[in-house]
Amino acid sequence: MNADNRKGELAELKGQLRQLAGSRAPGVEDLKRELYKKVISYLTVGIDVSSLFSEMVMCSATSDLVLKKMCYLYVGNYARGYPELALLTINFLQKDCQDDDPMIRGLALRSLCSLRVKNLVEYLVGPLQRGLKDSNGYVRSVAAIGVLKLYHIAPSSCTDNDFPVTLKALLLHDSDPQVVANCLCSLLEILSIEGNVSEAALREKESLLHRNVILSLLNRFKEFSEWAQCLVLEVVSKYVPEDAQETHDMMDVLDDRLQHANSAVVLATIKVFLHLTMSMADVHQKVYERIKAPLLTLVSSGSAEQSYAVLSHLHLLVMRAPMLFASDYKHFYCRYSDPSYVKKLKLEMLTAVANESNTYEIVTELSEYAANVDVAIARESIRAVGKIALQQYDVNAIVDRLLQFLEMEKDYVTAETLVLVKDLLRKYPQWSHDCIAVVGNVSSKSVTEPKAKAALVWMLGEYAYDMSDAPYVLEGFVQSWAEEDFAEVRLELLTAVAKCFFKRPPETVQILGAALSFGFADANQDVHDRALLYYRLLQHSVEVAERVINPPKQAVSVFAGDQSSEIKDRIFDEFNSLAVVYRQPSYMFLDKDQRSPFAFSEDTGSSIIGPQSPGREDLPSDIDARDNDLLLSAHEKEDSRAVSNGSHGYSSSKFHTLQEFTDSAFAPRSPSPTQPIRNARATPLPPAAVSSTAASPLLAVDDLLGLGPSASAEPFPPLKLNPKPVLDPASFKRKWGQLTVALTLEYTFPAQAMVGLTGPQPLVRHMQTNSVQCMASGNAPLKFFFFAQLADAPANTGFFLVELVVTTSSGLASAKIKADDSSLAPAFADSLQSALSKFGSL
């Protein structure tokens, strides 16, 4: 449809509407209906029909309900953009609010509240007040939501007219369950927003959790619609019952909800159960038993999307209590028809529930998946087998299976398996003979993936004694050095050749020489440095080199977990929410300013309006150094990841902190540190020490050991902070993501300070007077994101970011500090601590 054509049609519609407006002829309503329908379908497909506004309103003087509804829809759509036109409609909407038909009253009230035009608020209050007292439940429930709409347009006129109080009264006494439900959600939303600014509202919100409210809600629970039930359950889950008896009573009332067909109701009920029984270990466990079957049923009924949502929750529970689900492992077998995201979850659960009694069957099943057409799933299942092997003591059968995988001669299967065999050997060196025999048969040419190659190379180096042709295979690799695209493999190769050299010197010495000279010429900094390091170590003393590069190893008993238990607990607290599906606590995926329970600090609000976007080119030159620093530390990360095959057990954050100390200790930076962490792990030297001291190791080590502690103990000159720093939330988020924790700090508030700390606001204000701004804060637990900036730092640099969590019961505050320039972090920590100590003493 071209523009002219459309204009013509609109004009025609306009004319027709005008004609009909005054007409009273029979059948005119039908004609109007047709026209209205046309207008609305235009509106839906995105054509601007706002030019018809006045005609539409003129025609709306009708008693026909269908017409009215269409008209309301139209008005609701355009009112916001055309406030002056919206005024035209107020009159008839207000009149309709007093119609005899409750349906029309409700409709009109809803449309009135949906206009979203600020200057019409005055016309809203009256009808709303009447609506809340209406004799008809439909109108009251519309009005209850209307109050919330009003609050979003004009918060003050909502609270000034005591609407929350009215809502609360209705909440307890109204006869219509839908009204009660709507009151509840309006109140919750209003009070939680209001609660961030006013203490009274916060207390008001807590009073919603009072026993009377909860009991009155529960008593009429069955009357609510399923959606309202979800809402009520969500509220109930925050309630703490007075005694065990009450808990049991509540659970009795809610027990049959577990049989509900609506997964939302079931999950909400489960949340209540889990939270209620948190402190009663034995009942808590029974709850798990109780909810198992309903959850499994939900997973298999419903659409794929729904079952995924439920499965994610099941996954969370399985991860928390794998033993309880051990006998249900068959339910987690993948089905042919499952989408791959479901299969992936199931594989993880299978891994988790594996125990001594079911391992054999699970691994048999998983082995079947390894031949799966879906390569991603096949890989996952091999990894799952490996993980199970790492968990169990009886790995005999599993190792056999893994070795069978190697015989399948599928590239990706071989690749995944090699990585796993390597991990297994690190944990169970006693299996080396069996494994090595098979691994030795793997043709090095069939392995193409870098990870697998690195694993193979590692094994060649590590078990050079057992594999007769190890040096020659390595030689092959070294000769094709130039074709090896991945630094990860080349690094591993250097180390392996060196290790091989210590074990079988005569056969390897030439290869080592070749590898080192390739290494020197390598374009990759890390490879180059590692070659150099080895060379100098060897030059210094072969024994020392061996001690560094090839120390006797202990079997790794625990591999670093992928998620901290703190995060898992947090997700568990947010059971039945998106957090579970994303497997992230909500603060990680929600917009800071949109998070409902978290307030955006008003005072920084003004500074956010102009988010500056510094172009890369106009960064002052002194930043480059820092940028470099950042880049380098990114390098180190990469490095530690590259070798991390061998060093999962090693805490990389510790490494970084140490690294930062050396940075400040040695003014001219030595070339990027590339020491093999894996090997250094077992040596007594602190890893960072080796790294930056290629020139004269021993001296520097002494130096550092002397310097390290004293550096941190030194008092820092007080930092000058910018009193009005500017940082928009997005940059904050980005920085927070990029930087590593430079320092952590613990501080205990004295009791008198805690008295003043009932909400986040007092501390936010206090910190502001100390040039530390709040980005976001939250209640329960008290949590803050602060930031500060160096006084003379150019835009977007010199920032310090702080996450502060305060435990209200003990007054213990723990802070994580991240900084653009981490060398200044200790100094900042000092000023932060002194600022905190002043709190409450004012």
Place this chain on the structure above:
Amino acid sequence: MDGVNYLHVKVGGLLFVATTRVNLSPALVLELLQRIARVTKDYLGILNEDSLRKNFVLVYELLDEMIDFGYPQTTSTEALKSFVFNEPVVIDAARLPSLGPAALFIQGSKRVPGTSVTKSVVANEPGGRKREEVFVDIIEKISVTFNAAGYILTSEIDGTIQMKSYLSGNPEIRVALNEDLSIGRNEYGGGFGGGVGMVILDDCNFHESVRLDDFETDHYLTLVPPDGEFPVMNYRMTQEFKPPFKVFPVIEEAGPFKAEIVLKVRADFPATVTANTVVLRVPLPKTTSRVSFEMEPGAVGQSTDFKEANKTIEWSCRKIVGGSEHTLRAKLTLTQERNANIKKEAGPISMSFTIPMFNASRLAVRYLQVVKKSKSYNPYRWVRYVTHSNSYVIRT
């Protein structure tokens, strides 16, 4: 994305999407979307792009009543009736090729709930007299995994009793289930002690409107059905049952570049029942270049296809009568010398089918009683059974 979370469900080729900025329950949103889709379908009769396009106004009206300011309000078709006034523009089902019975079956096997087995009368027949009808469908999706030796590794039945009621005045309905039904395996010592003839469900859940007062003793569900389509009961069962099909694959080597696969399918259900749209899929070794098929003589309604892209053969039979046996011979030509274990490279075989008027669990509706208001009131009552394959895998 930008702090906004997008959730969607796919129903009948349409996406229903919701957005949110808060951390709410995903199950709630998805259930709600699913419900919206179902209510819309109840109103429009058919849910597709065309019917939505023609009924914008009605859909707006429905959405308006179902959700207010992001909070769900009423979502029962029946309650909405009093608020919704637009009449649906009915799309003629016959004109739409995609909605033939076969398509519906396919939808069903994609686990779309709310797909009744066959198309029935549209909710609000404009002008016309309403027919007093109630449909009860027992839909089962079965998952079976056979191991290479032909034994059942795992089996599970996920069933739903769906009801679609067009009864005026919302009378009470009684649905009586098997006498020998029991729920929960533990009561009977792992589920096998309860006698061979028992139908034992592992677990089930019920719709809101169902009253279970007499369920424990007499095994019937009493309910006042809301209008439209809804699941009365979902159940899950892992009790052993006789799988409807047995497949005997034989993979033979016939020279260095050749292999032969023989598939034999036996229908293990009564001859009165016929399975529809049976499809077997066999993944072949990656090196397969050509396949020639040999069907049994006199095969009707069968077709075979070799999908070059993912190296799979598809053997579809329009109909398989209970008790019959069918065989397919496929000769493969390989580009490379085959590996020692060709069996590992071919398979697992998956199978999909639909068997109307058959249910593997033997759960049955003994009778369906509409509590009568008057003598002359005798609505049509339909009870239908159907079994879909969910995941029917035969390992080689």
